[in-house]
Amino acid sequence: MFEPCPCGSGKTYLACCGRLHSGTPARDAEELMRSRYSAFARGMTAYLQKSWAAETRPLTLALDPAQVWTGLEIERHEATGPDTAIVRFTATWRSGAQTGRMTETSRFRREGAGWVYIDGMID
Numbered sequence: 207m208f209e210p211c212p213c214g215s216g217k218t219y220l221a222c223c224g225r226l227h228s229g230t231p232a233r234d235a236e237e238l239m240r241s242r243y244s245a246f247a248r249g250m251t252a253y254l255q256k257s258w259a260a261e262t263r264p265l266t267l268a269l270d271p272a273q274v275w276t277g278l279e280i281e282r283h284e285a286t287g288p289d290t291a292i293v294r295f296t297a298t299w300r301s302g303a304q305t306g307r308m309t310e311t312s313r314f315r316r317e318g319a320g321w322v323y324i325d326g327m328i329d
């Protein structure tokens with residue numbers, strides 16, 4: 207169980223996003239963002255739903271099993287208020303012979319002991 211974390215932090219999965227996946231609240235928006243990327247990479251739809259703001263959360267979430275997430279780069283993490291923040295990132299993926307990348311600026315807010323994802327603007 208010493209596999210590297212999918213989010214590319216350089217830590218092991220258990221010492222990084224695995225903690226959040228097993229219930230530890232995110233300390234900041236970037237940590238939550240990383241844990242959501244890792245959840246996409248591992249097909250953890252329940253965690254994605256749980257870390258999504260109630261008003262924007264999709265009722266159902268189906269991930270494409272052929273799409274493999276291959277990398278995450280955080281470009282910016284910035285507070286936009288006492289309890290809100292944005293994170294800009296680029297994620298890369300592969301699906302069969304195809305590869306691609308998406309850049310998104312996501313909005314997050316503090317909720318309870320942790321943070322939730324609100325929505326994002328894709329470039």
Ligand SMILES: [Zn+2]
Pocket residue numbers: 211212213214215219222223224240241244
């Ligand atoms: Zn991680």
